[in-house]
Amino acid sequence: MTELCNAHTHLELSDLGRVCPQTPTSFPNWVGGLVWSVRNRKLEQYRAAVMLGIEALQACGTSHVHDITNTWVSVEPLLNSGLQGCVYLEVLGQKRERGLERLKEATGRITDLRRAHAGNPMRVGLSLHSTWSCHPDMLRQGAEWCRENKVPLCIHVAESPAETEMLLTGGVKELGWIRTQIGRSLSMLPMSAPRLRPVPYLAVLGVLDARPLLVHAVQVDDEEIDTLARARCAVVHCPRSNALLSCGRMRLEAFLAAEVPVYLGTDSRASSPDLDIRAEAAAAKRMQTGKVDAEKIDAMLAPLNSEP
Ligand SMILES: [Zn+2]
Structure with missing residues (x-):
């Protein structure tokens, strides 16, 4: 195959292999460790990590990548990398006003970037x-903006049992040391619960109308x-990350x-042993043995064709 797509990365974390669990841990425990390890991180460190990540992708023959950047520093290196795909500027925030302000900043930046780099094989989205880390008005308005402007949208959804618990009850029992270590800086704190599971929550908010690329989708039922x-959404399967963060089998x-x-997708180096999408496919084949044929998993390495 000449084209090889890694449909989910966070390249700005490519130097954080030390955060990647050696054996399965819980999702809340991992989030706590990640937030703790980046608490004093400088933008230059994120930039250097992006370059490491791009090198790692190219070294294993990746032609397409869908990367999420929380600091937005991945944008320029990816636009200049020759790689195809999409770089998504990430926003989050449980507080309405601050969250909407950040969303406005992002949509302005995305509009400028899309205008300036219209012909670039790397798109900007x-x-x-995630469902638990964004105020519902951010989810609603962000998705509406993407739909109206035909901008690619990406969301982590239905990843861990803790996410479902948070949305149904407003809290997660297993916060323990995480809250005492990190306190208010961690978004995974009790919120007003929509009392819906992750996918129905996005559906009720109208988010699925923007046909977002949905990452993980492990905690889902048949309905x-x-x-x-029906919403014609595509999903990204990250089996190694799901296993290491005890999220279950998709x-x-x-x-x-x-x-x-x-x-x-491999997900970031903070929850994946490497950025080699062929190794991810091999892991998927092992984990899905008896459930899904190997050729069908190989077909998932093709570039995305369901753009908004
Ligand atoms: Zn991710």
Whole structure:
């Protein structure tokens, strides 16, 4: 295959292999460790990590990448890398006013970048970080803006059992040391709960109308898979990250049966042993043995064709 797509990365974390668990840990525990390890990080460190990440992608023959950048420093290096795909400027925030302000800043920057780099094979999009880390008005307005302006949108959704618990109850029992170590700087704190599971929550907010690229989609039932199929959303499967963060096995066979397009992503070096998408495919084959044929998993290495 000449084209090889890694559909989910965070290249600005490519130097954080030390944060990647050696054996499975819980998602809240991992988030706590990650936030702690980047607490004093400088933008130059993020920039250097992006360059490391781009080198790693090119070294294993990757032609396409879909990268999320929380600091927005990945944008310029990726636009200049010759790689194809999309770089998504990420926003998050549980506080409404601050979150919407950040969203406005992002949409302005994305508009400028898309105008200045219209012919670039690397597109520029928006990432609303996740269901639990963005105020509902950010999710609603961000998705609406993407839909109206035909801008690619990417969201982490239905990743961990903790996410579902948070949305249903407003809190996560297993915060323990995380809260005492990190306190208010960690967004994973009790919020006003929509009392909906992740996929129905996005559907009710109208987010699925923007046909976002949905990352993980592990904690889903059959009805929710049907919802995603009807919304014509694509999903990204990151099996090694899911295993290391105890998120469970994605029901790949059910997504394929519902004809939902599925792609493979490594996720960041903070939750993946490397950025080699062929190694991810090999892991997917091991984890999905008896459920999904190997050739079907190989087909998930192709570039995305479901653009908004
Ligand atoms: Zn991710």
